[in-house]
Amino acid sequence: MLILNSGRTLYYGKGDVLVYRTYANPIRVEPLPESSYVGNSNVIFAHNIKFAVSSEELLSSFTEGDNAMIVATDSMKNFILRQTANYDGSTTEGLLAFISEQFMERYEYITAIDISAQRLPFDAVSVPGETGEFSASPLVYSRGRNELSGATLRWVRTQGGGVMERHRCTLHELQLIKVSGSSFYGFVRDEYTTLPESFDRPLYIFLDISWQYTDDASMLDGDLGKYVAAEQIRDIAQTVFHEMNTPSIQHLIWHVGLRILTRFPQIAEIQFESNNRTWEGVVEPVDGTSPGVFTEPRPPYGFQGFSLTRADLKVATEAGQL
Numbered sequence: 001m002l003i004l005n006s007g008r009t010l011y012y013g014k015g016d017v018l019v020y021r022t023y024a025n026p027i028r029v030e031p032l033p034e035s036s037y038v039g040n041s042n043v044i045f046a047h048n049i050k051f052a053v054s055s056e057e058l059l060s061s062f063t064e065g066d067n068a069m070i071v072a073t074d075s076m077k078n079f080i081l082r083q084t085a086n087y088d089g090s091t092t093e094g095l096l097a098f099i100s101e102q103f104m105e106r107y108e109y110i111t112a113i114d115i116s117a118q119r120l121p122f123d124a125v126s127v128p129g130e131t132g133e134f135s136a137s138p139l140v141y142s143r144g145r146n147e148l149s150g151a152t153l154r155w156v157r158t159q160g161g162g163v164m165e166r167h168r169c170t171l172h173e174l175q176l177i178k179v180s181g182s183s184f185y186g187f188v189r190d191e192y193t194t195l196p197e198s199f200d201r202p203l204y205i206f207l208d209i210s211w212q213y214t215d216d217a218s219m220l221d222g223d224l225g226k227y228v229a230a231e232q233i234r235d236i237a238q239t240v241f242h243e244m245n246t247p248s249i250q251h252l253i254w255h256v257g258l259r260i261l262t263r264f265p266q267i268a269e270i271q272f273e274s275n276n277r278t279w280e281g282v283v284e285p286v287d288g289t290s291p292g293v294f295t296e297p298r299p300p301y302g303f304q305g306f307s308l309t310r311a312d313l314k315v316a317t318e319a320g321q322l
């Protein structure tokens with residue numbers, strides 16, 4: 001939300017700006033112990049962008065109906081589409097920064113911009129070559145329907161021009177089920193408790209993860225080799241969930257956060273929001289791998305929010321938790 005110096009909320013902009021850029025610069029990242037992901041060809045570099053601007057100069061458009069300073073949101077959409085063609089980088093955050101910088105340069109009275117995007121995933125389909133071996137088609141892509149990565153940036157004008165005031169990189173709605181190897185017991189038991197203790201539950205979680213870098217350059221310039229791909233964050237979360245016998249979602253996200261901070265010194269802080277969607281047992285399995293039948297849990301659902309910084313990694317390391 002963009003706010004003027006007077007404390008008044010004032011912004012306008014365009015949402016659902018769908019930009020399908022082809023042949024952006026490829027991105028490469030180093031593989032991790034938890035992830036075989038090494039990058040993206042960026043043959044399809046597609047985003048759904050939301051863009052909002054603010055300025056004291058826009059006040060009269062609200063209070064007096066004076067449109068003299070109004071850049072039509074239709075023109076904003078055109079600006080975003082055209083400028084995306086000029087972007088020569090390889091990251092979502094870099095694209096958003098580029099658009100914001102260009103817009104502030106073009107419209108000098110704009111003092112703040114909020115811009116966010118979700119990347120629209122397209123995965124190369126696997127096709128047989130002449131020898132019959134399968135490999136990724138460089139031409140045909142399938143629209144991905146899983147978790148979404150994205151970013152949100154806030155830009156403000158200073159005397160030297162537009163600067164990025166804050167950023168948030170995001171992985172949205174990672175949905176993971178662990179069929180065995182999770183428990184939940186030892187919680188408060190009082191006159192309100194009906195939930196039985198569980199020593200092995202089919203834990204289904206939805207995870208939103210966001211993170212901030214210690215320096216902007218690692219995020220904006222994929223060529224520096226320090227970009228953190230949302231796919232790597234996803235793979236770390238999946239691996240930690242696989243490895244750990246978790247006593248709660250609270251403790252699981254603590255460990256996912258510590259692992260991310262361990263792998264990426266360029267990350268300053270991480271935030272989690274998790275949902276508990278644990279399947280409801282209909283036919284309970286006799287033991288770990290015997291058949292069971294489950295159904296969707298009834299509403300309401302539980303959730304957890306938690307953030308970690310590099311100071312937490314230091315404390316956990318000194319405490320021998322890693």
Ligand SMILES: O=c1[nH]c(=O)c2[nH]c(=O)[nH]c2[nH]1
Nearest residue numbers: 184195247248249250276302
């Ligand atoms: O991992 C969990 N944390 C909770 O706080 C909680 N509460 C609940 O009913 N089930 C769970 N599971």
